[in-house]
Amino acid sequence: MKGLQVRNLNKSFGGLVVARDITLDLAPGDRKALIGPNGAGKSTFTNLITGILAPTSGEIRLDGRDIGRLSEAQRVKAGIAKTFQITTLFRSLTVRENLRLPLLERRGLTARMIGRADADPALEAEIEALLAQFKLSAFGDAKVDRLAYGQQRLVEMAMTLALRPRILILDEPAAGVPSSESPLISDAIAALPKDLSVLIIEHDMNLVFKVAAKIIVLVAGAILTEGSPQEISADARVRDLYLGAHHD
Amino acid sequence: MMRALFTLGPYAGLIAAAIAAYYLFPSNLGFVTTVVVAMIFVLSLDLVMGVAGISTLGHAALYGTGAYAAAIFATLVSADPLLGLAVGAGAGAAIAFVSGLFLMRAQGLTLLMLSIAVTEVLSSLANKYSGLTGGADGLSFTPGALFGRFEFDFYGQLGYIYAVCVFLVVFGMLRIVVASPFGLTARGIKESPARMRAIGTPVYWRLVSVYTFAGAIAGLAGALGAQSTALVSLNVYDFQRSAEAVIMLIIGGTGRLWGAVIGTIVFMTVHQVAASADPFNWLFVIGALVLAVVYIVPAGLLGLPEMVKKLTGGAR
Amino acid sequence: MTTILSILIDGIAYGMILFMISVGLSVTMGLMRVVNLAHGGFALLGGAFTHVAMASLGMPFLLAAPVAVLVVMVLSVPMERVLYRPIYKMGELPQVLATIGITFLMIASVNRWLGSSPLSIPLPAAMSGAMNIGFRTLPTQRIYVIAAGLIVIVGLYALIERTRFGITLRASVDHPGTAACLGIDTSRVFLLTFALGAGLAALGGILGAELLPITAYYPLHYMVLFLTVVAVGGMGSIMGSFVAALGLGILDTATRYLVPDFGTVFFYVAMILVLGFRPHGLLGKA
Numbered sequence: 001m002k003g004l005q006v007r008n009l010n011k012s013f014g015g016l017v018v019a020r021d022i023t024l025d026l027a028p029g030d031r032k033a034l035i036g037p038n039g040a041g042k043s044t045f046t047n048l049i050t051g052i053l054a055p056t057s058g059e060i061r062l063d064g065r066d067i068g069r070l071s072e073a074q075r076v077k078a079g080i081a082k083t084f085q086i087t088t089l090f091r092s093l094t095v096r097e098n099l100r101l102p103l104l105e106r107r108g109l110t111a112r113m114i115g116r117a118d119a120d121p122a123l124e125a126e127i128e129a130l131l132a133q134f135k136l137s138a139f140g141d142a143k144v145d146r147l148a149y150g151q152q153r154l155v156e157m158a159m160t161l162a163l164r165p166r167i168l169i170l171d172e173p174a175a176g177v178p179s180s181e182s183p184l185i186s187d188a189i190a191a192l193p194k195d196l197s198v199l200i201i202e203h204d205m206n207l208v209f210k211v212a213a214k215i216i217v218l219v220a221g222a223i224l225t226e227g228s229p230q231e232i233s234a235d236a237r238v239r240d241l242y243l244g245a246h247h248d
Numbered sequence: 249m250m251r252a253l254f255t256l257g258p259y260a261g262l263i264a265a266a267i268a269a270y271y272l273f274p275s276n277l278g279f280v281t282t283v284v285v286a287m288i289f290v291l292s293l294d295l296v297m298g299v300a301g302i303s304t305l306g307h308a309a310l311y312g313t314g315a316y317a318a319a320i321f322a323t324l325v326s327a328d329p330l331l332g333l334a335v336g337a338g339a340g341a342a343i344a345f346v347s348g349l350f351l352m353r354a355q356g357l358t359l360l361m362l363s364i365a366v367t368e369v370l371s372s373l374a375n376k377y378s379g380l381t382g383g384a385d386g387l388s389f390t391p392g393a394l395f396g397r398f399e400f401d402f403y404g405q406l407g408y409i410y411a412v413c414v415f416l417v418v419f420g421m422l423r424i425v426v427a428s429p430f431g432l433t434a435r436g437i438k439e440s441p442a443r444m445r446a447i448g449t450p451v452y453w454r455l456v457s458v459y460t461f462a463g464a465i466a467g468l469a470g471a472l473g474a475q476s477t478a479l480v481s482l483n484v485y486d487f488q489r490s491a492e493a494v495i496m497l498i499i500g501g502t503g504r505l506w507g508a509v510i511g512t513i514v515f516m517t518v519h520q521v522a523a524s525a526d527p528f529n530w531l532f533v534i535g536a537l538v539l540a541v542v543y544i545v546p547a548g549l550l551g552l553p554e555m556v557k558k559l560t561g562g563a564r
Numbered sequence: 565m566t567t568i569l570s571i572l573i574d575g576i577a578y579g580m581i582l583f584m585i586s587v588g589l590s591v592t593m594g595l596m597r598v599v600n601l602a603h604g605g606f607a608l609l610g611g612a613f614t615h616v617a618m619a620s621l622g623m624p625f626l627l628a629a630p631v632a633v634l635v636v637m638v639l640s641v642p643m644e645r646v647l648y649r650p651i652y653k654m655g656e657l658p659q660v661l662a663t664i665g666i667t668f669l670m671i672a673s674v675n676r677w678l679g680s681s682p683l684s685i686p687l688p689a690a691m692s693g694a695m696n697i698g699f700r701t702l703p704t705q706r707i708y709v710i711a712a713g714l715i716v717i718v719g720l721y722a723l724i725e726r727t728r729f730g731i732t733l734r735a736s737v738d739h740p741g742t743a744a745c746l747g748i749d750t751s752r753v754f755l756l757t758f759a760l761g762a763g764l765a766a767l768g769g770i771l772g773a774e775l776l777p778i779t780a781y782y783p784l785h786y787m788v789l790f791l792t793v794v795a796v797g798g799m800g801s802i803m804g805s806f807v808a809a810l811g812l813g814i815l816d817t818a819t820r821y822l823v824p825d826f827g828t829v830f831f832y833v834a835m836i837l838v839l840g841f842r843p844h845g846l847l848g849k850a
Binding site for chain 1: 424425427428429430431432433435436439440442443444445446447448449450451454457461
Binding site: 297303305350353354355356357358360361362364365366368369371372373375376487488491494495498502528529530531532534535536537538539541542543546 | 593599647650651654656657658660661662664665666667668669671672673675676784787788791792794795799825826827828829831832833835836839840843844845
């Protein structure tokens with residue numbers, strides 16, 4: 001079995017159930033979106049997959065291997081990476097340095113105490129390629145907190161991609177990005193490697209419909225339904241969920 | 249060529265300053281040596297606090313352990329000073345590793361308090377096991393000849409040259425480490441531990457490594473300090489030593505090795521001059537200096553040029 | 565049996581002193597998230613003012629002490645506004661540095677004014693000597709200290725639970741952002757709390773002068789002690805400070821009586837153990 005398989009995943013804090021029997025597959029090349037109202041458990045689900053939280057029960061497998069007991073760092077090495085909903089960058093480091101760190105880590109070099117961090121030509125070439133891919137080449141030596149917010153979101157994505165993950169979780173990649181800059185994000189998602197499995201968690205339905213082939217709807221910690229964008233937009237339950245407030 | 253000049257220039261400056269100090273203060277070489285030892289100690293703190301972002305008020309634990317280890321080794325095994333330095337560094341690293349195993353799990357006030365507690369426990373133990381450490385009387389010893397040939401003289405001339413050489417080696421080594429992948433990783437952890445975990449770095453173990461490495465340097469400083477005064481007493485573990493190192497580092501500017509060097513020189517010089525000029529009121533000067541840095545130049549003295557640039561730029 | 569009773573009485577009295585001095589520190593640190601190393605300075609000032617009021621102005625202790633506490637509270641107001649206000653938003657290390665600087669200035673001021681030798685605060689006859697409590701006699705000063713500590717905790721409890729100020733204070737500690745949104749003037753809450761904490765520290769300093777002698781270097785000397793009570797009890801928790809102060813006071817007194825050559829080992833090992841298992845202290849919140 002290639003890709004990510006989640007089987008009957010449960011998580012509760014005391015009596016509060018935040019993930020209920022979630023079963024989900026991500027095959028190589030999949031583009032799926034996870035949507036749901038606030039408090040539906042989307043962040044909890046992300047944290048369960050990336051290893052920040054431990055599930056109460058259930059299975060998480062990557063290419064058939066059980067990864068449910070691995071630490072966050074070990075899961076990154078296994079091939080699961082995520083971007084942060086709230087931009088989490090090395091703010092006073094340059095864009096190049098921000099990209100250099102994940103590349104060093106992927107090569108297992110972050111414990112090395114001799115030799116300059118920027119001395120490896122192959123690694124530096126990879127940084128330049130990532131900068132070019134995300135149209136950031138002009139800002140390579142700028143400190144990250146000098147960039148426009150939309151560009152910071154791109155650095156966020158580039159750093160994650162530098163890890164060469166096989167499963168990529170994008171946690172609200174367009175959150176806080178002004179609409180003028182939002183094409184930056186959808187273009188970047190469209191340009192992701194074809195064999196990468198992508199799970200995008202997003203509120204912006206325009207973006208979801210543009211990039212996802214399948215949409216999963218999460219409500220109160222459980223999957224309500226899964227289907228193509230057309231099926232989901234035609235589903236009365238989903239419409240109630242999002243438009244419900246207007247019926248009252 | 250330019251680059252080589254650029255990187256070697258500061259070294260030439262340091263060596264020139266060291267030589268100048270030798271001829272300017274022939275009767276004060278003891279004090280100047282203390283400054284050099286303190287610079288090594290504050291460099292170690294800079295690695296921990298400035299580069300990796302670990303707050304501590306217990307750096308004296310590492311210094312004191314290095315000092316005692318070197319002195320005890322000199323009395324019981326061999327008085328060779330270089331071996332003594334190695335033993336001090338080893339002891340500093342060992343105590344940093346052991347205490348780092350639980351310190352590096354804590355943050356904020358908890359971390360500050362735990363780092364103080366470690367120092368206090370070591371201090372009490374040193375006092376309790378006075379058979380080994382000399383207790384409250386201290387442990388005096390005679391360092392042997394350097395390379396088996398050069399005896400330390402009464403005026404501290406050799407001691408000064410020896411301390412400067414050790415400092416230059418440590419400074420050069422730290423420049424390499426800070427520029428290395430390990431150094432960049434430490435800076436990354438200071439900026440965002442959450443992101444470091446998300447790129448797959450075992451943050452906790454990297455912090456333990458940074459702390460252990462810094463422990464070796466602080467232990468080395470302790471050993472050097474012990475050798476230059478030929479005495480170790482319980483004050484190596486004083487809270488004041490840890491606190492003053494933090495003050496020196498922030499005055500100079502954290503996260504930059506030059507900040508540690510400049511902060512130490514400025515603080516210790518002001519301290520010395522103020523204390524000898526007016527033994528009653530010198531603390532006013534130190535307090536005012538400290539507050540001036542926090543309120544006026546939070547980035548430390550190294551941040552001054554940048555601030556002046558900003559101010560004049562804004563006036564235009 | 566007598567030893568145990570002595571340890572308990574001395575330990576509880578010592579704990580009460582630690583509590584009075586530290587509780588203000590704990591609440592202000594919980595409230596403003598500021599690491600304040602200068603808090604012991606208020607205890608020093610309380611002791612110094614009492615000493616001067618008695619020695620130079622000839623006031624009796626029972627007048628001098630409340631006047632000193634009041635003067636310290638009044639003095640703390642401009643200090644909060646001028647010196648502390650700018651550092652609330654700074655990082656931990658600049659806060660450490662700034663408050664060490666403030667400590668130095670306090671020490672230097674008292675040192676210049678009154679010198680560096682211990683400042684005596686003679687107690688009135690009714691509070692010194694020994695008191696017969698039926699089956700044995702106890703040092704009267706300890707009894708007064710314990711009583712004062714109990715009055716303070718009960719008073720604080722009433723203040724926090726029963727008054728409007730208490731409600732706003734609790735709201736500001738628990739949810740500073742929300743409190744500000746609800747129109748609570750948090751900066752006024754900060755100021756009042758700061759002054760109250762300073763006053764309590766002064767009271768503790770005066771009553772505890774016999775155990776922790778008042779000298780210019782007092783704030784530096786006992787800095788770690790007070791911070792330990794805060795960390796072990798949990799920042800922002802009054803009850804936590806009370807439990808931690810009593811526990812640490814008794815533990816420290818017991819080690820002094822029973823295994824004096826171990827010094828403060830047990831005191832700090834206890835702190836390491838508590839913080840190892842509960843990083844936010846006994847009753848602190850994350």
